[in-house]
Amino acid sequence: MKKFLKYFAFGFLGFLLYFGITTYPELDLISGFSAKSVASGHFIDNRSLETIQQGDNDIDKIDWATIEINDLEQSVTSKVYGLKERKAIYREGLGVTLINDDYDVSKPFNVPKRNKTNINLPYPSGNLEPKDTVFSNIDYAKLNAVIANAFDKKGEKNKRTRSLIVLYKGKIIAEKYADGFDENSKILGWSMTKSLTATYFGILQKQGKFDIMKPAPIAEWKNDERAKITTNDLLHMNSGLEWEENYSKICDATRMLFVEEDMTKSQINKPLVGKPNNSWNYSSGTTNLLSGILRNQFKTHQEYLDFWYSSLLDKIGMHSAIVEVDMKGNFVGSSYGWATTRDWAKFGLLYLNKGNWNGEQIFDESWAKYVATPTNSSNGNYGGQFWLNAGGKFPNAPKDMYYASGFQGQMIAIFPSNDLVIVRMGLKEYPEFDFNGLLSGVVGSLKK
Numbered sequence: 001m002k003k004f005l006k007y008f009a010f011g012f013l014g015f016l017l018y019f020g021i022t023t024y025p026e027l028d029l030i031s032g033f034s035a036k037s038v039a040s041g042h043f044i045d046n047r048s049l050e051t052i053q054q055g056d057n058d059i060d061k062i063d064w065a066t067i068e069i070n071d072l073e074q075s076v077t078s079k080v081y082g083l084k085e086r087k088a089i090y091r092e093g094l095g096v097t098l099i100n101d102d103y104d105v106s107k108p109f110n111v112p113k114r115n116k117t118n119i120n121l122p123y124p125s126g127n128l129e130p131k132d133t134v135f136s137n138i139d140y141a142k143l144n145a146v147i148a149n150a151f152d153k154k155g156e157k158n159k160r161t162r163s164l165i166v167l168y169k170g171k172i173i174a175e176k177y178a179d180g181f182d183e184n185s186k187i188l189g190w191s192m193t194k195s196l197t198a199t200y201f202g203i204l205q206k207q208g209k210f211d212i213m214k215p216a217p218i219a220e221w222k223n224d225e226r227a228k229i230t231t232n233d234l235l236h237m238n239s240g241l242e243w244e245e246n247y248s249k250i251c252d253a254t255r256m257l258f259v260e261e262d263m264t265k266s267q268i269n270k271p272l273v274g275k276p277n278n279s280w281n282y283s284s285g286t287t288n289l290l291s292g293i294l295r296n297q298f299k300t301h302q303e304y305l306d307f308w309y310s311s312l313l314d315k316i317g318m319h320s321a322i323v324e325v326d327m328k329g330n331f332v333g334s335s336y337g338w339a340t341t342r343d344w345a346k347f348g349l350l351y352l353n354k355g356n357w358n359g360e361q362i363f364d365e366s367w368a369k370y371v372a373t374p375t376n377s378s379n380g381n382y383g384g385q386f387w388l389n390a391g392g393k394f395p396n397a398p399k400d401m402y403y404a405s406g407f408q409g410q411m412i413a414i415f416p417s418n419d420l421v422i423v424r425m426g427l428k429e430y431p432e433f434d435f436n437g438l439l440s441g442v443v444g445s446l447k448k
Contacts, residue, residue, distance in 0.1 A: 025250055026061070027084035032098050032258035033057075034065035035078035039088035039096040043074060044322065044338055045186040055427060056188075086258075095324030095336065098258060103327055110329065112305040116319040124170060124346050125358055127317050133171040137447045140173075146441035147174045150424065150433075159434075160409075160427035162187060163341040166442055167349055167421040174442075177341075186320055187425045189337045189344060190406030193323065194287045196312070196347065197333030198235055198371060198385030200294055202355070202363035203311050210297065217293060220268050231293065233276045234286050235384045236375035240274035241267055243283040247407070253284050257335060261327040264292025280377040284334035287385065291333035301329060316350055316357045318343040335407075341423055348404070348412040348421035372402040372416075393430075396440035409433050418443055 034057055041052040049069055057063065065078045074090040088098045093111035119126035143166070150161045162181050166174040177183070189196075204210035212231040221227050226241070233239045244251040256266040267285035274281070298304040308331060313321045320343045324336035339347075350356075351371070355363040371384035380391025387393075389401040397413075404412040409429035413422040422442055426433065 027080045028086065029250060029254050029258045030061055031065050031078040031080050031084045031086040033059075034062050034067060035076045035086045035088040036096060036098045036258070037062075038067050038069065038078070039076035039090055040188065040324065040336075040338070042069060042076065043090035044095060051180060058427070093322075094329075095322050095338065097325055097327060099327055100259075100261065103261075110302045110305055112309050113302075114309050114319075115314045118319075119317050119358070121358070123172070123342060124167060124317075124349055127319065130172050133173070135168065135171075135173065138168070138173060139445045139447060143174055143442065143445035146438065146445060147176050149441075150438050151176065151178060158428070161424060161433070162427065163423070163425045164438075165341050165345050165423045167345055167352075168446070169419050170349065175341075183342055184320075184340060186322075186338045186340055187344075187410070188406075189339065189404070189410050189425075190335050190408065191284070192344070192404040192406040192410050192412060193333055193335055193337030194284075194385045195371075195404035195412070196323070196337050197287050197290055197294075197331075199312060199363065199367075200308065201231065201235065201290070202367035202370070204294075204297065205367065206355075206361070206364045217296065218268060218289075225272055229276045231290070234290055234293075236277070236280070236378075237282055237286055237382060237385075238277050238280050238375050238377065239283075239286060240272045240276045240279040241281075241283070241286070242270040242273045243267055243281060243285050245282055245284060256285055256288065257332075262330065263288040263326045263332055263334070264295065264328075264330045265289075268292075278376055280375060280382060282382075287334040288330070288332060291331050294333075295330055305329075305331075312362065315360075315362065316346050318346055341425055344412055344425070345421055345423045348414050348423060351414050352416065352419065352421055372400070372414075394436040394439055396436055398443060401439065409435075411435065413439055415443065418446060420446075 037056045038049060038052050041047040041056055049067060064080045068077045075087055077085055077087045079085045088096050089105060090096045120128060122128045123130040147164055150159060150164055152159050161178060163177045201210060201212055205212060212235060214230060215227055216229050216231045216234055229239045245253040247254060256263050260266055267289050295304045308323060318339055321339040323331045326332055350362060351368050354365040354368040355361055371386045372388060373383050374380045374388055374390050375382055381388055381393060383402060386402045387405045389397055390399055398415055398417055400417050401413055401415050403414060409426045411424045
């Protein structure tokens, strides 16, 4: 018996050591992700805990967490086996913020001023119901078959598409939602938010207030080799700065999103490991650094908050949209933009129309060309915070297609040569979801 207890004790100590080295450090991320995800889904889109757990949180290890929603306090707490409690709070106008123990929830905060006056035009130009339009050059039977094929049959969880909308010549020609979702459902775009963030530089450039070709205005870089990094390099993910983006482990990106207070500073202190404009590396830290640069273009924090809505989101009638903030009140421009599928499609249409919205030029036509032009060393796959098909990632889709893309297969695909926008929101991404089949199938339904 003593031998058994001795071996058991050694075994248990070995397990604790293994757990401490391999798993315990991840608990912050697991509890943080689950708290943030549940709070956002619940308070922004009114989803139930069960719906979120079966959908958004249906990810390896996230089911270890125990969740508690406090509707009165508008907060969510999460623990993993009773350890590493994390809390996320909801504030009207700012969305959900994952906080730490040092965060003062009683501290006053600024909220964006919104103008949600309806534009009295049919969707997508305005906020009225869309008009039915039939085009003689569309094979609707083929189109509808392609759309239906993008969704799971009852009882399946293979494709996991939540919503899909197709705009052709500015009109809805297809729209479908999975059970539990509709045209009013707000869905997280994840890294599609990067494309939103980039757009503000196009707006400022049109206003003559910013030159992306100049060195990035980062004080910490002025006296070292990073002084040569331009905002253009940052927009292209081509700064040469060190950054690891791997959501299957603890890395720069996961620490930023689930631990750090000020996400705009996550990459500022990183060293150069490559040559600017010749070292493409996808980095959410770069986009949040860009959000910080945007913040510094305004005298007050209130002006910064208002600008994101007044210059773009509310201007084109994306009234459902909300971009969440970090603990310091900065927009998490890398990842935390929410909107309905119809509103995400408006953003795609703005780019299809080269910045023109109902006769007003939001950004110069040249900006749409800029974001869709391949950057050095990306093999034709990336432009200015947009992904591209110039390198043929989707071999049967047009090469001039470019797209905003987010975790789990969020996509706003823009087809300049086809006058087409496709938005797909879901929980499976390439290559598990057949984007090549969807994109080429929709284009193929247009008769030449």
